[in-house]
Every structure is written in structure tokens, then in C-alpha cells.
Amino acid sequence: MSTPRGPIVLATDFGDSPYVGQIKGVIASIAPDAHVIDLTHQVAPQDIVEGLWHLKGALAYFPRGTIFVAVVDPGVGTARRALCVDAGDFLAVGPDNGILSFIAPEKRRAVHLIEAEEYTLRKKSAVFHGRDIFAPAAAHLANGLDPAKLGPAGEGVIELPWIVPRATKDGLEGAVLVVDRFGNLLTNIEGHRAAADATVTIEKTPIGSLRTTYSDAEVGRPLALIGSSGFIEIAIRNGSAAKGLGLGKGARVSVKGAR
Amino acid sequence: MSTPRGPIVLATDFGDSPYVGQIKGVIASIAPDAHVIDLTHQVAPQDIVEGLWHLKGALAYFPRGTIFVAVVDPGVGTARRALCVDAGDFLAVGPDNGILSFIAPEKRRAVHLIEAEEYTLRKKSAVFHGRDIFAPAAAHLANGLDPAKLGPAGEGVIELPWIVPRATKDGLEGAVLVVDRFGNLLTNIEGHRAAADATVTIEKTPIGSLRTTYSDAEVGRPLALIGSSGFIEIAIRNGSAAKGLGLGKGARVSVKGAR
């Protein structure tokens, strides 16, 4: 029997630690039939933007009713707020540090503070709200809890506006947000915004027009393509673009012929 | 409630990337009650043979109705075919690049191309058929779909005949297919084919007769035994056979007294 809502999808920077297992134990204690999916636990420690990027790219692939648990939480134990964002088709819980802005503002129907003692663990560690606050809240939501029961309505959500590409006179300018394990440089520019004849430049290096697959370039030569999460990326066939171009997170990328 | 078939078992070279989570999202969207098991995502990138070896060794441990999703897919986006192999007791989906030959030819009842638009994602990335073609096909199969609905019957399956050991005048000759994280050299020779007094040689180094466990040799000395997946392996107690012998994938192994 599935729970009324779900699955619960986890995105954290906990790596291979046993903390993920503890989170699942808390969920199983409250919602034994909830289906839990690991999106990723390999976000670089405390890298809110990388967590956000992965959530944004994955959003389209999860069913209605999904509850995202986003725990990249460098401010754990400080005054930062714990939030639940109700996006209608799905819910998300996490710290209010920018990571929840993976949900576009127009999709946010309501925001609630997570404060109700009865929906979090009684005993809270100062350093692990993923297990003690966000996991139990998500489990109760999976059981069908009205998000408004978690706490009073919260004002807004911290935005990370700089991660949205800005319009230039002939296209868009964005940045590399993530370097994946192959050395591909993943940007914040969605592929569908580029025209068929769009051309890509990273810092001062022209990369050319968008290709379809990695094999559309000579070995060792950089190419731009629309990656599997829908964002433009710069890659080197059978190599590392990060190493080959000497670039990484924050490198500026411009796409002429995009809007 | 379980699905009519299942579990769905994933074997890929995606490592710790969030792509595995996206695959699970697609499956949960189509078959919310399907049980998904990660066999491994740590196949060396694009190493079809390693993927095949792991699938072959694991086959006996999964229940009737299992759907294997085998995605080591260096040719993604090219003309290589997407297939579903019906082996009666279980099904497998994956690219036609040799990896599906983990199913012995005599077990293959039917082979179908995966082409039906209604059982794959409408929007397909050129670089991620694991998520866009194989995951949805597997999820529909878990829901009970007749494999013949996926597409027309396909001719054969690409074989990797060289990974089958060949008979010699006094035994079998095979090769090292996988080096595990302990440096053990895992071969393609099934242990049950060796007689009680069989002796093993790797390249020109005699290893001696088959032992029962790692502790049956002196520390630092190589030994041969039947590994946990049923294949003969060469190990060094408390050490790395790969380093100690200076050998790796492709090293020739002969077993005198096997057939």
C-alpha cells in the first residue's frame, strides 16, 4: 500500500555517511509504506547551488505528490528557518537558505514554517535537522498531513537570483554551476531557450553551435550540447572540459541567439 | 501492493550521479508500487564486459519476474538498437551492444525492439536513454505489459563470444574480466566446471589448486578460489593480486582439469 502522497525524494550533501540511513529510519517509523528515493547525496559539502541545480533538473521526472527533502544546510543550528513549500503538484521541505528556490516563484502556492512539535522529533540534535525536523515532517506529509499543520505561513523564500541567466542584447549570459564527475561544465541556461543557430562562448573561448551528442565533436575538442537535465553544458569528447579549458564553477557562459 | 512483475534491478555505469535518481523518478511515475533494486552503478564508465559480468553473477539471486535494466551505453544517441529480451523467468532491457548477452542464448525466448512511443518518454534526450527509454519500458513491464507491445521482434542480440572460456586439450582457457576494489582478479570461468584436483595458472604463473577461502593461503601469497559469484578468481590474502602479480583485465587464465 502506498502512502497518500509520495515518493519522498532525498537530495543532500551527506555523501556515503550513515546519516542517510538514519533519515530513512525516521521516515519508516512514521510512514512505513512511504517510498523513499535517493536523488543524490553527493552534493559537494554545503554547496547549496549544486543541490538546487540537481533538484531543478530532476523535477520533471517525478510524479505528482512527490515530497522533496532538500538538505544542504550549512546554517544548521543557527536562526535560519525550516520551511515547507507547497507547489500544488509537489511539496518540498528544507532550510531557508536558497536551496528551496529550485521551485520557480510562480509555482509556490504557500510557504509554511516547520515548527509543530508533534511533527518533528522530540529530541533534536543541534547539528542534524535533516533527521530530526525535515525527515519527520516529510513522513507526516507522505501520510497525508495538511502542510498548514506544520506551522504558520512563512514570508517568502530566500532566492538566489544570480543563478538565473540574464538577457544580453543578442542572447543570454549565465554561468557554470556544477562540474560533474566527467569534468563536464553544466550551466544554468536551459537548452530550449536557444535558437537552432545559437552559438556558445565560455569566458573568451568560442565553442560553436549546439551539438546533439558527445560524439558530434572530434576527440579532445570542446563542444556545447543540451545535457540530460535540459541545461546547456560544455564537454570535451572522451575528456574533461574542466581540465581542458582550465575552467570551473562560476565561469561565465554566453549564448548568442537565445532568449 | 507489489506490481505484477518485479523487482526492477538496475545495473549501470552512472556512479554516484543524480541520474540514477531520475531513473527512479520515471519508474515511480509509471509504476508507483514497483520495487527497485540497485545491483550496481559502479561499473567502470562504458565497460560493457564488467556490467555483463556483474549481471551474470547476480542472476541466480533474483526472483522470477525480475526485470533487469542494463545501461552501460557508450553508443547512446547512435544507431544501436534498444532491446527487450524475454527469458521467460525474467526480462531484460538495454542497448544492443553486447551487454544483454549476459542471458545465455538458450534462455532467450524472444527479443523485441523498444520503439513504441507510448511506453517511452515523449521528450527524449540524445544522451540519456536509460531514463527516457529503458526506465519507462521497464516500469510498464513491471505493470504487466506484454513485451511484444514494446515493438517488433528483433533479430538476435549482439554476442561477446570471446568472454566465454574455450576448451583446451586438458582444461579451459579464459581471462580476467573484472578487477574488484580489493584487487582480486575475477575470471569468466565458472567454478563448477573445475574438477576437485584442478590447477590454475594465470599468464605464466602457476597458482595451484582451488582453495576454499582467502585464509587458506599464507599472507602475501596468491591463491585461486571460487568467488562469491561462482567464478574462479585469483586473490592475495590481505593484499591485492592485481598489484602483487602486476596483472589486470584481459590476463589469460587456464584451468587444467576443468571442462
Added chain:
Amino acid sequence: MSTPRGPIVLATDFGDSPYVGQIKGVIASIAPDAHVIDLTHQVAPQDIVEGLWHLKGALAYFPRGTIFVAVVDPGVGTARRALCVDAGDFLAVGPDNGILSFIAPEKRRAVHLIEAEEYTLRKKSAVFHGRDIFAPAAAHLANGLDPAKLGPAGEGVIELPWIVPRATKDGLEGAVLVVDRFGNLLTNIEGHRAAADATVTIEKTPIGSLRTTYSDAEVGRPLALIGSSGFIEIAIRNGSAAKGLGLGKGARVSVKGAR
């Protein structure tokens, strides 16, 4: 439909190997609806104490009926016993090498040898009892099997008494049992045993009183706090205490004002 007992929680030193997937295949074959949770597979190879520490710290977060499968098993294939410990609220299976002493002696209601052929795999590898003995036993327990059916009552369980902190004239003396991936030094001294004004010393370095979160110290300075599993740990804010202090497993920790 959930199984009568569960979830089944796995703690092993198998790392990213496909062996974990085989274990899950065996469980799915016997108990298709069992819910399996990975606590950790990243225990350092053969480090019984690290496995025990993780199990002990996680225990409180799992529901009644949980079946722990503890497989750190350097003696696999030797005469060491295979046991099931019945702790009333939960069960645990694993080798009798000390790892099962994560269950406090007063919680152990009964101990059974795992010997019944019908509840283990017929064909047993000498090197992989996790799959061939402990996984099937756990799956049958999840299906509701009476633990006494697994085999005759077993005498005791191997203890690791040295991992319990000892009382000194003004507090407790314990040791570092685990170094986590951030270089934090995790001890065996439970935080609730320390008074509000307790002070911590590691080897001969005074660390001061217990802080609440990592940010309660200057960057680069060591601090002691109660970690998320409830044990006292020594950390360096934004750094590695293991490197900074030049200490690791076995380092002696004394807490003045604890009992």
C-alpha cells in the same frame, strides 16, 4: 503490503560492490514486500568496531520490528558462529565476532544460532555468508518467522568490553572509535552522561567544555560537542580534527564531570 516485521536494515563493509544488490535479490526472492534500508556499506573493511558504532548510534531511529543485518565478517568461512539476537523490540542477525554487542546485554532476550537449512540458501559460498545465510534468515524473519526456528539457543554473544568508557575519579575515560569523512573524531562517550560544566581532554590536549554546534568555535580551533548520533565528538570548525590534532582511532578521551 508490508511484511509482518521490518524494515530490514543493512550495515556492512561491502562498499560500492554489487554484493549489496545480491543480498537485496535474495531478500526480494523470499520476502518480496520487505522494506530494505541501507544504513551504511562504507564501514572500513573488517572494522567491526566502526560497524558497531554506527549501529549503536542509529538504533533509536528505527521502528519496532526492525531487523538489523550486521555483516562485518572477517572470519567468514571459519568456525565463528552465525547468530540471531532477539531484543524484543527488534532483531539482529550477524556473525558472532563482537559486532552484535551493539545491543546492550540487558536488551537481549534470546540468542539463536542460525543453522536451519530451510532458512538459508542451499548453496553456500564459503566467502559470502551475508548473502547466503544472513540475508535469507532476515527475509524469513520479516515474513514473521519465529527466531527460535533458526536454530538452537546460543550461549552469549562475544562482547567488546573495551569500547565501553570506564569511570575515573572525576569523570569518564573513553576513546575515539571512528573518524568520519570530515575528520571529526567520534568517541564512545554518550553525551547525556556529561554534566553541563563537563570539560573534555583528548590525549593531553584540553578541548574545553561542550559546545552546541560547529559554529561555536573559531575557524581552525578544536571543539567538543555532542554529535548527531548522541556521542561526544571532537571537531575543528571548517577543518579536520584528525589532521589538526594528529590523532585517530584509539586516541584516549577523558571527560571531567561525566558519569
